Each structure stands twice: as C-alpha cells, then as structure tokens.
Amino acid sequence: MTRKPTYEELEQTVRALEKDAEKRKKAAAEARKTSGRLERRLKERTKELELLSSKLLNAQEEERKRIAGDLHDVIGQSLSAAKFTVETALEQMSGDRPTLSLNSLRALVPMLQKASEEVRTIVMNLRPSILDNLGILATISWFCRQYKTFYAAIVVEKKIDISERDVPDSLKTTIFRILQEAMNNIAKHSMADTVQLCLEKTDNLITLIIQDNGCGFNVKNIRSVGSSGKGFGITSMKERTELSGGTFQITSAYGKGTKLQASWECGQIRSI
Ligand SMILES: Nc1ncnc2c1ncn2[C@@H]1O[C@H](COP(=O)(O)OP(=O)(O)OP(=O)(O)O)[C@@H](O)[C@H]1O
Numbered sequence: 001m002t003r004k005p006t007y008e009e010l011e012q013t014v015r016a017l018e019k020d021a022e023k024r025k026k027a028a029a030e031a032r033k034t035s036g037r038l039e040r041r042l043k044e045r046t047k048e049l050e051l052l053s054s055k056l057l058n059a060q061e062e063e064r065k066r067i068a069g070d071l072h073d074v075i076g077q078s079l080s081a082a083k084f085t086v087e088t089a090l091e092q093m094s095g096d097r098p099t100l101s102l103n104s105l106r107a108l109v110p111m112l113q114k115a116s117e118e119v120r121t122i123v124m125n126l127r128p129s130i131l132d133n134l135g136i137l138a139t140i141s142w143f144c145r146q147y148k149t150f151y152a153a154i155v156v157e158k159k160i161d162i163s164e165r166d167v168p169d170s171l172k173t174t175i176f177r178i179l180q181e182a183m184n185n186i187a188k189h190s191m192a193d194t195v196q197l198c199l200e201k202t203d204n205l206i207t208l209i210i211q212d213n214g215c216g217f218n219v220k221n222i223r224s225v226g227s228s229g230k231g232f233g234i235t236s237m238k239e240r241t242e243l244s245g246g247t248f249q250i251t252s253a254y255g256k257g258t259k260l261q262a263s264w265e266c267g268q269i270r271s272i
C-alpha cells in the first residue's frame, strides 16, 4: 500500500511546481521579446528592400533618360549635321559647283567618325565589351585612362597584384560596377586630387580597395537606404558585394578622405 505524502512533501512539490511555472513564464517572456525583436528587424529589412527596389526602378528610369539624352543630343546632332552636309553636296552637284560638293562630302568623314566614337562611348559605358573580350585587368586600365581624360585634376595611383585567371568571371562585372560607382562618387562628391586603386590577391582573399584623399563624409548618415533620399550608390555596391559572397566596408571622416574595401574569399564567391 502506498503511503500518503506528508504535508512537508506536498509543500515541497507545490514549491517546485511554482518555480517551474515561474521559469516557464520567464522563458515565454524572453521568447516573446526575441520574436518581437525579430519581427521589428524583419519589418525594417522589408522596408529597406522595398525602398531599394523602388530606387532601382528609379535608377533604371534615370539611366534610360540619360541614354535617351545622349542619343538625342550627341548622335542626333551628328546625324542631322551629316544629313545637312549630304543635302548641300547634292544641291551643289546638281548645280554648277561640283568641286564644292566634293569638299562638303570630305567634311562628312570626320563627322561620321565622331558619331561612331560617340556610339562607342555610350555602349562602353553601358557594358564595356572590353570586359568580355579582354578581361577585368584591361578594363580597369581602360577605365582609368577614360577617367583621366574626364577628370584631369585627379591622379589615379593603380596597384594591381592579381592575375586575370585568379578573378572568377562572375566577379568581373561586380568589380567593374563597384569601380565605376566609387570613382564617380569621388569625382562628384570628394574634391580629392588623388585616388589609390588596388586590386590584389593575398592567400585566399581577393580585395578591391579604392581610397581618396578628399573631404570625406559621415558614413552613419547614409548607412541605410531608408535614412535619406540619398545612398543608392553605396547601398548597391554593398548589396552587389554581399550577394556575390563578399564583405563590404566603407570608412570615411570629414577631412580625412574615404576608403572603400570589398573582399571575397576565393571559395565563397557566388555568381549573381
Ligand atoms: N568618396 C566620397 N567622398 C565624399 N563623400 C562621398 C563619397 N562617396 C559618397 N559620398 C557621400 O555619400 C553620399 C551617398 O553616396 P551614394 O553613392 O550612395 O549616393 P549619390 O552619389 O549621392 O547618388 P547615386 O549614387 O544614387 O547617384 C553622397 O551623396 C555623398 O554625400
């Protein structure tokens, strides 16, 4: 026959049960807090992604506007001038001034040459074929040459310590887009006169560093796309780097210039 528990034993069991209930209550409150935190983080992230995707659409629209502008102002003008020249030459030919028509047609050659160069520049800026044909190292050199012609006051010190075959194909576009955006930012915002550009491979790490000696800025102000109307360029460089399996860091301070660093561990690179 089982004996009845004593009063003290019953009291002990009740205390143990109360302690257990207390623990469970605490754990439930902790779980609620964590889930609240996660929910808030998720909401923030969703908002950031929504903003990013709307900025992406805007950027696409802006890009189209820019290309339309380039085609209209640059190519359109060259073609109108060429058409006018041919019309003049035809008139001269059908009239009594055939030698003049020859001069008009001769003037057409540099005009068409210029138009063809302009088309090449527009196409190169969209997606330089040199990237596919000659690779990232040749593209970086080409980009630096172009940059020098546009921004003669900025000296670019280039250090390349990697071979072409060490850069996976999937990373080449990412590196080029980061380079384009970072160098455009330097020209637009930094007032720098020197840029150090480094692409290297040490051990198993590919690193791109772009550093300027310009005015610098407060990185905290533009850390997320949501914090202001600005920041699409930096956000997209960061997203591109992280989507391709790398890490992205930007450090800057007023009067101390800006340093941007993107690194990829060789085994972790993903194609995007
Ligand atoms: N190298 C730099 N030197 C000084 N300020 C910079 C530099 N790079 C970025 N900034 C500052 O950070 C801000 C955000 O740069 P970001 O590239 O994200 O946007 P943006 O250049 O203003 O516009 P977008 O790139 O979308 O055309 C800039 O407006 C500028 O104030």
Ligand SMILES: [Mg+2]
Pocket: 181, 184, 185, 232, 233, 234
């Ligand atoms: Mg920018």
